[in-house]
Amino acid sequence: MLAKRLRAKWKCRRRFVAMSTFVGMALIVCSATRVAAADLTAAEAAAKKAADEEGAIWTEWNSLEMSRSATREIARSERQRTEEVLQSLIALQGALKNAEAAGSDVEAVRKELEQKSATMRSAAERLMTETDTANRATDQLYPSEDAYRDKMAARRAAECAVLEIKAQDAEKAGTADADAARKAVFESQCLAAWERQQWAAVQISTTHQLVEQAAGAADIAGRIAAVETDAQSKSRLAEFVKAQQAVKAAADQRIARKNAEIEAATAEIYPLRAAAIGGLTPLPPQEWNREKARHLLVRAGFGGTPQEVDALCAMGLYKAVDHLVEFYRRPAADAPFEVVPPIPADALEGKLRGDFIRGQVAGARAGVERGQMGQLRQWWLKRMVESPRPLQEKLTLLWHGHFATQDSVVQNSYAMYHQNQLLRENAAGNFGALLYGVVHDPAMLRYLDNNRNVKGSPNENLAREIMELFSMGVNQGYTEADIVQAARTLTGYTFDGAGSFRVVQSAHDTDEKTVFGAKGPWNGDDLVRLILAQPATARFVSTKLWEFFAYDEPSTETVDRLATVLRYHNYELEPALKNLFLSAEFYGARAVGTQIKCPIQLAVGALRDLGVKRLSNYGGLEGALREMGQDVFEPPDVKGWRYGQSWISTARLFTRYNAVADAVRGVPQPGRSGVDLVAFVQAGGPEAVSHPAGYLSKACFSPPLAEERLKDFADLERDLPAADQWSSRRDETNAKLQELLIVMLSIPDYQFN
Incomplete structure (x- = not known):
């Protein structure tokens, strides 16, 4: 059997090997008439031989691994036992000193101390012996680990050679399976690199355990030597400590080499994986x-x-x-929000006399709702500014504009909060789960009138927007009849008075429906599954991701490559996002510095660029965003916000300038207002203080302004106090730095990402 730690390290490998279902050897069908039979036969024989040799070396490796584990456990037990004896000895030495100081009878204590010292020397001998035995077991395992790794690599190389022969044959013949055959080669090469990476990780783990046992034993031996009175024993302990320090130094060097192997293998894995799947080509890491x-x-x-x-x-x-x-590996934002359901109308409310009195009661209820909605808006802005998971909030913003829902229509902050959490929790998860959640989301059902979608009288709003705006795009092969049939699948999907999802079975159409040519008694869950099966869906979602994060109107090839990754991973968004952010095209000239900032990116981005970690009040930020045209929870319509040039007009441009200037001068923070640019620039070191415009450009512009452009701000830099006077004239310096920054942020370049 494989050791437990190796199996644990290779859980991810088993998932990766599932790639073979896509382009594995079993899918490569090459006719014997097309293949050089002798070459193929020889390659297959070499692969079989390599497999046999791998199996043989495993027995040796497993035996040595079990021996190492056993000796390591014995050494650990000896460290623990020796530590206990040492503490007892130290306690007796203290007791002897106390007895001597008190003038008490010390003979009994001295006798016990002598016995404990003898026990200590015996324990120390066992500690050194068992540690040396465990160290030798590790030294004996290393060559076997290397041999096992090499045999596994040889087997993979032999299998890859078989695939290469088949791929070359298919390519020469120009057959339909040529592309799949070549991808199979890339997959095999990728798996080989991944296996090398995992072996290096296993060997690092082995070596870390050696470091732990050597350092632990050396520490105990050093402390024993400090209290040891026998010169010979003291010398032996000192030699042992020195030897363990040498073991640790050699182990540290081995770990460094293995980390370099991991880095090298990683640099191979990403491009090979993209090639095997058909995704976007990664940026070379050296760039x-x-x-x-x-x-x-x-x-x-x-x-x-x-x-x-x-x-x-x-x-x-x-x-x-x-x-x-992988933002889920970091703590979530510390931003709790206690949301409460809407207050239901009193049963007697309708019997109150007079429209005015009834209006007062209803108005009070609406006031509570408006108050909670205002708090909800500021709560989300707080998350954007403060969250240690910025991509999670950026994706939540993307999906909020994609699955656009207006609070002014829904008028239920409880439902809007839960929709926002749905988008956040699935932000980089599975798009199918996200679409499924939206189909069951009370805010969306209310916004698109699905509460009026009942058997015999279908309302097409939700079905139409799901297809046209949320998943497939307009005119993507479906018909009006498909929309009508899809609306029937969603009949009875509604919400209760508290804003929770429910299905009214009597309103649901259970008859057979035909959607995209598929017949069945479909419901809303089935509709999601049918939509995900359409090729247009992956392309539509990939286009949305690319345009939001990179640039508008990507090429068909770019979209198809990203869509391939999305389909391959069954609509898991994380692999697609990684492929996007790793791609060379994402860092190309069309992407860098070309995206007009939406108001949220403009305002929140300025705060995060300038190190503002927290605001004492988010009301001003909310108001500024509304003036600039991006009111959270209130996109303009079901199509969401239009990005790009739509954010820029003569009036809005001045509003954007003023919003940034107001933030620099007066953003409310705990204990102060305005950005502390003195501290911010000083954090950049002497070079930043000597040329603050350059430092602020590097902090706020992407890409930074060229030095020729920075000359435009030379007069403002010269007007600053001398660097050695910044502290004594802090307020004046900060005001002038703010003025410099505001002028810099007013140029057109800052309006672009």
Whole structure:
């Protein structure tokens, strides 16, 4: 059997191997008349031989691994036992000193101390012996690990050679399976790299355990030597400590080598995986730099300080993308919101005399609703500014505009909150789950009048928008009849007075329906499944993702490649997002610095770029966004916000300038108002203080302004106090830095991401 730790390390490998169902060897059918029979036979024989050899070496490796595990456990037990004896010895030494100080009889204590010292020396000997035995077991395992890894690699290489022969044959013959055959080769090469990566991780784990046992034993031996009175024993302990330190130093070097192997294998995995699936081609990792890290942080979030950009850049391309996309690995935003259902009308309310009195009662109820909705808007803005998961909030904003719902129509903050949470919880999850959730979402059902969609009198609003706006796009092969039939699947889907989903069975049409040519007694759940099966759906969703994060009107090839990744992973969004953010095209000239900022990106991005971590009041930000045309929970219509040029007009441009200027001068923070630019610039070091315009450009612009452009702000820089006077003239310096920044942010370049 494989050791438990190896199986645990390779859980992900088993998932990855499932790729073979897509382009594996079993799918490659090549006629014997097309293949050089001798070459293929030889390659298949080599693959079988490699498999046999892998099986043989496994027995040796497994035996040595079991031996190492046993000796490691014995050494651990000896460390624990020796530690206990050492603590007892130290306690007796203290007791002897106390007795001597008190003038008490010390003979009994001395005798016990002598006995404990002998026990300590015996325990120390066992500690050193068992540690050396465990260390040797690890040293014996290393060559076997390497041999097992190499045999596994040889088997994979032999299998890849078989696939390469078949692929070349299919390509020469120009057969229909040529593309699948070539993808099978890429898949096999990708799996080989992944296996190398996982072996390096296993070997790092083995070595970390060696470090733990060597360092632990050395620590205990050093403390024993400190209290040891016998010179010979003391010398032996010192030699042991020195030897364990050498073991640890060698182990640290081995770990560094294995980490380098992981990095090298990772650089192979991503492009090979994309090639095997048919996704977008990744950016070469050597082309990753700070400017690209800034671009990624702005697009896959709202931006960040120069220090945050530097940290992301230092991660490297692959880890940086994983860091942002796998946001569930970090704590969620500390932003609780206690939402309450709407207050129901009193049964006697209708019997009150006079429209005025009844209006007063209804108005009070509506006032509570409006108050909670206002709190909900500011709660979401708080999450955008403060969340350690910026991509989660950026995706929530994307889906809010995609599955557009207006509070002014729904008039139920409880339902709007739960829709917002639905979008957030599935932000980078499965698009099918997201679509399923929307079909069952009370806010959406109310917004698109599905509460009026009943058997015998179908309302097409929800069905039409699901197809045209939410999943497939307009004119994508379905007919008006499909929309009518889809509306029948959604009959009876409604909500109760508290704003919770319910199905009224008597209003649901259970008869047979025909949607996209498929016949059955379909319901709304079936409709989602039928929509996901249409090729247009993956292309539509991929276009939406690309245009939101990269640029408008991507090529058909770009969309098809991203859609291939989405379909391959059964509409899981995380792999598609990773493929998008890793792609060379995402960092190309069409994408960088070309996207007009929506008001939220403009305002929230400015705050995050300038290190504003928290506001004491979000009402001003909410009002500014409304003036600029992006009121959260109130998109203009069911089509959502129109991005790009729609955000810019003469009137709105001045509003945008003023909003940024007001934020710089007066954004409310705990203990102060306005941005503390003195602290912000000083955090960049002496170079930033000597050239604040350059530092602010690097912090707020993507890409940064060229030095020639920065000359336009030279007069404002010269007007600043000398660097050594910034602290003594802090308020004056901060005001002048704010003025410099406001002028910089007023140029057209800042309106673009």
